Amino acid sequence: MPGVPDHLVAFVTALRSHGVAVGPGETVDAAQVITALDLLQREQLREGLAAALLRRGGERAVFDSLFELYFPVATAATGAAEPAPLEEPGGDGVSELRERLAGLLADDADGPQLRALAGQVLDVLGGTTGAGGAARWSAYQALDRLAPQTLLAQLFAGMGSRPAEGVTGELARREVRERIAGFRRLVEAEAVRRTAEQRGRDAVARSVVPRPPEQRDFLSARSDELAALRRTVSPLARRLATRLAARRRRAHRGRLDLRRTLRASMSTGGVPVRPAYRRPRPSRPELVVLCDVSGSVAGFSHFTLLLVAALAEQFSKVRVFAFVDRIDEVTELFAPGAEQSGAMARVFGEADVVHSGHSDYGGVFADFLTGHAEVVGPKTSLLVLGDGRTNHRHPESGALASIVAAARHAHWLNPEPRTDWGTGDSAALTYGRVLPMHECRTAAQLADVVAGLLPV
Amino acid sequence: MSADASPGSHHHSQAAGLFGSVDDVTEKLASVGYLASTAVATTVFLADRLGKPLLVEGPAGVGKTELARAVAQATGSELVRLQCYEGIDEARALYEWNHAKQLLRITAGGAGNPATAGGAGNPATAGGAGNPATAGGAGNPATAGGAGNPATASHREQGWSDIKDDIFSEEFLLPRPLLSAIRRTEPTVLLVDETDKADVEVEGLLLEVLGDYQVTVPELGTVTASRRPFALLTSNATRELSEALKRRCLFLHLDFPDADLERRIVLRRVPELPEAVAETLVRAVRALRAIQLRKAPSVAETIDWARTLLALGLGTLDDDAVRATLGVVLKHQSDVRLAMRELQLD
Numbered sequence: 002m003p004g005v006p007d008h009l010v011a012f013v014t015a016l017r018s019h020g021v022a023v024g025p026g027e028t029v030d031a032a033q034v035i036t037a038l039d040l041l042q043r044e045q046l047r048e049g050l051a052a053a054l055l056r057r058g059g060e061r062a063v064f065d066s067l068f069e070l071y072f073p074v075a076t077a078a079t080g081a082a083e084p085a086p087l088e089e090p091g092g093d094g095v096s097e098l099r100e101r102l103a104g105l106l107a108d109d110a111d112g113p114q115l116r117a118l119a120g121q122v123l124d125v126l127g128g129t130t131g132a133g134g135a136a137r138w139s140a141y142q143a144l145d146r147l148a149p150q151t152l153l154a155q156l157f158a159g160m161g162s163r164p165a166e167g168v169t170g171e172l173a174r175r176e177v178r179e180r181i182a183g184f185r186r187l188v189e190a191e192a193v194r195r196t197a198e199q200r201g202r203d204a205v206a207r208s209v210v211p212r213p214p215e216q217r218d219f220l221s222a223r224s225d226e227l228a229a230l231r232r233t234v235s236p237l238a239r240r241l242a243t244r245l246a247a248r249r250r251r252a253h254r255g256r257l258d259l260r261r262t263l264r265a266s267m268s269t270g271g272v273p274v275r276p277a278y279r280r281p282r283p284s285r286p287e288l289v290v291l292c293d294v295s296g297s298v299a300g301f302s303h304f305t306l307l308l309v310a311a312l313a314e315q316f317s318k319v320r321v322f323a324f325v326d327r328i329d330e331v332t333e334l335f336a337p338g339a340e341q342s343g344a345m346a347r348v349f350g351e352a353d354v355v356h357s358g359h360s361d362y363g364g365v366f367a368d369f370l371t372g373h374a375e376v377v378g379p380k381t382s383l384l385v386l387g388d389g390r391t392n393h394r395h396p397e398s399g400a401l402a403s404i405v406a407a408a409r410h411a412h413w414l415n416p417e418p419r420t421d422w423g424t425g426d427s428a429a430l431t432y433g434r435v436l437p438m439h440e441c442r443t444a445a446q447l448a449d450v451v452a453g454l455l456p457v
Numbered sequence: 458m459s460a461d462a463s464p465g466s467h468h469h470s471q472a473a474g475l476f477g478s479v480d481d482v483t484e485k486l487a488s489v490g491y492l493a494s495t496a497v498a499t500t501v502f503l504a505d506r507l508g509k510p511l512l513v514e515g516p517a518g519v520g521k522t523e524l525a526r527a528v529a530q531a532t533g534s535e536l537v538r539l540q541c542y543e544g545i546d547e548a549r550a551l552y553e554w555n556h557a558k559q560l561l562r563i564t565a566g567g568a569g570n571p572a573t574a575g576g577a578g579n580p581a582t583a584g585g586a587g588n589p590a591t592a593g594g595a596g597n598p599a600t601a602g603g604a605g606n607p608a609t610a611s612h613r614e615q616g617w618s619d620i621k622d623d624i625f626s627e628e629f630l631l632p633r634p635l636l637s638a639i640r641r642t643e644p645t646v647l648l649v650d651e652t653d654k655a656d657v658e659v660e661g662l663l664l665e666v667l668g669d670y671q672v673t674v675p676e677l678g679t680v681t682a683s684r685r686p687f688a689l690l691t692s693n694a695t696r697e698l699s700e701a702l703k704r705r706c707l708f709l710h711l712d713f714p715d716a717d718l719e720r721r722i723v724l725r726r727v728p729e730l731p732e733a734v735a736e737t738l739v740r741a742v743r744a745l746r747a748i749q750l751r752k753a754p755s756v757a758e759t760i761d762w763a764r765t766l767l768a769l770g771l772g773t774l775d776d777d778a779v780r781a782t783l784g785v786v787l788k789h790q791s792d793v794r795l796a797m798r799e800l801q802l803d
């Protein structure tokens with residue numbers, strides 16, 4: 002393969018620009034991988050490069066998207082048979098393509114056939130004209146017209162021989178949904194590939210390939226990205242908890258327990274071969290969370306509350322208060338045993354947090370001070386979550402200051418970029434003078450901040 | 458470009474060279490019952506060929522430990538395993554001096570009398586030299602030697618330096634897995650299991666050992682591997698390993714296998730299971746993994762589930778069978794409830 006080194010370097014550069022930290026050492030490893038493998042075995046090449054270039058599991062989705070761009074399947078090698086032309090060239094082709102797709106999905110057809118159909122769907126339904134009259138391909142437009150999700154009912158009906166009730170039916174439904182999602186991804190990947198052929202892959206790599214979820218801004222992430230992100234909560238909590246345990250150990254190690262050492266030394270004839278240490282159990286703080294759950298910051302709040310729930314063991318007690326323009330306690334909804342999937346919806350259904358519908362930080366802080374002041378005491382760590390946008394109402398930073406003064410520690414986590422603080426109706430700078438405020442735009446940033454704040 | 462253009466052949470003359478190709482890995486592992494995905498086979502091949510340790514990270518029960526065992530078995534290597542845990546230290550990972558034996562030798566040498574040395578064979582007598590207060594002093598060999606010996610200073614010096622050479626010799630060394638693996642001359646697979654459980658300080662040690670495959674024992678000198686072991690580190694990712702350690706390794710994120718591979722694994726481990734049941738079982742497990750459970754079922758649980766069905770004589774996986782056995786795959790009661798609802802079993 003000519004120009005392999007240049008090619009590898011371009012690939013590595015694209016990975017870096019997507020937040021994957023690839024150093025020179027990794028690049029050298031990747032070059033060795035390339036010489037050690039049979040390059041015609043594309044999947045082996047993919048896995049080999051991943052082994053040399055990646056250092057954590059979460060980077061794989063980005064890697065795969067970029068791999069498709071930089072090491073595309075040779076078109077001749079796809080094995081995709083040229084799809085049969087549409088039978089009614091006059092029509093828009095939608096119903097015919099839907100029929101074909103339904104047929105393939107019902108048979109659980111394999112890759113090449115589906116890829117060929119994905120190409121055809123783009124040809125027939127995805128063509129648009131870009132700037133300067135050039136042909137462009139839009140997966141969004143093609144899928145919008147094809148509406149494959151509406152094939153579900155038809156496909157279930159087609160599985161008539163199987164029972165639709167209970168496990169068997171449910172498994173089949175889930176699998177069909179998964180196959181449809183898989184087909185959508187094929188159409189999207191094909192559109193990216195064609196666009197790359199036209200505009201050059203570096204341009205496409207920049208604009209099309211998404212960043213890993215933990216590096217997406219909470220405030221602009223799509224709902225499916227937020228859902229993907231929420232799945233990372235428990236591993237993240239586990240990592241934080243272990244890191245914390247290690248810190249605790251280090252902080253409390255070192256005081257020799259003479260009595261236990263001597264007792265242990267009896268078995269070695271009085272020689273204190275294994276000294277015993279005292280391990281004091283420090284009392285854990287109580288955590289009180291005040292959380293803006295309004296639409297603008299909901300993705301951030303939801304993620305952070307799940308994280309708090311997953312870290313509950315680190316505190317002697319956790320109490321959660323949610324607000325928009327009223328504040329109410331929602332502790333049970335985020336308790337460790339509680340079911341987390343619908344928790345956010347239940348905040349709005351079961352708690353009194355909305356009156357007019359727009360966040361009113363000032364009003365809420367004042368209410369909290371009158372209604373719940375006893376919640377915050379000298380053992381309390383206080384956490385406020387929100388963007389501090391008051392909708393131009395009075396920020397009542399005095400009320401917040403009183404709450405903060407009663408607590409042992411207090412911190413504010415803000416999902417907005419620091420540069421936006423204080424702009425428009427943001428009272429972030431005002432509040433930031435009352436208690437330390439931390440920028441938490443992404444899950445990665447949040448994890449770092451939380452790791453630093455956890456009690457030792 | 459082909460396998461024999463490998464850089465391994467000139468850069469790392471000690472690279473193991475256990476496998477001829479990626480397909481060879483797949484075949485050899487299959488022959489000992491481990492069914493490798495492309496990712497597994499490719500990375501094992503590369504780790505061997507490039508002479509780099511392989512860091513395998515992934516959820517519990519996806520076959521990380523088993524992979525090391527299979528590589529060892531498939532290549533006729535001996536498996537040397539370092540199981541990590543909280544608080545593991547150099548003495549447990551690398552080597553340790555046999556203090557008890559050293560103390561005996563010191564006491565015996567200090568008395569300068571082989572006959573007494575024999576008597577000192579009883580640890581109680583050896584330690585008995587002191588009540589606990591002086592026992593600390595026994596840790597300091599000079600004092601220990603002196604205490605037992607009223608001879609002149611020069612005499613004492615001479616005696617101590619002999620003893621010192623003696624007690625810091627091979628005979629008193631307790632090699633632990635890392636040192637054992639490096640010293641072996643026969644093919645070796647070194648498994649550092651659950652690396653993330655060890656404290657960060659241990660990573661420094663691993664870096665040193667896995668970097669140059671050599672170790673310095675101050676009293677004995679430097680031990681260099683004459684044959685580089687195939688090193689495999691596993692991690693459940695409960696914490697991030699240090700960048701330096703990761704950079705030294707090839708990285709394999711081992712996730713749940715795809716449906717076809719998992720079905721073959723189950724049939725391989727539970728051959729009595731009817732194929733149709735294996736297929737439904739794997740589909741059900743995959744559906745469970747897509748639900749947001751506290752603990753997603755792993756391959757180990759799929760295998761347990763298969764065994765349970767067999768043991769209960771259940772020939773199909775229908776609603777009742779799932780209801781009766783879901784507790785085998787899901788460990789948390791809240792997960793069982795959620796799964797029941799999601800799978801329409803309420």
Ligand SMILES: Nc1ncnc2c1ncn2[C@@H]1O[C@H](COP(=O)(O)OP(=O)(O)OP(=O)(O)O)[C@@H](O)[C@H]1O
Nearest residue numbers: 490491492516517518519520521522523722756757
């Ligand atoms: N590819 C495979 N081929 C054959 N058996 C497998 C495979 N993958 C997993 N298994 C089986 O799955 C079970 C779990 O594997 P193993 O104990 O190695 O998991 P692990 O990843 O080390 O988990 P842990 O993190 O809990 O230590 C074992 O019984 C193993 O035999």
Ligand SMILES: [Mg+2]
Nearest residue numbers: 521522523650
């Ligand atoms: Mg294991």
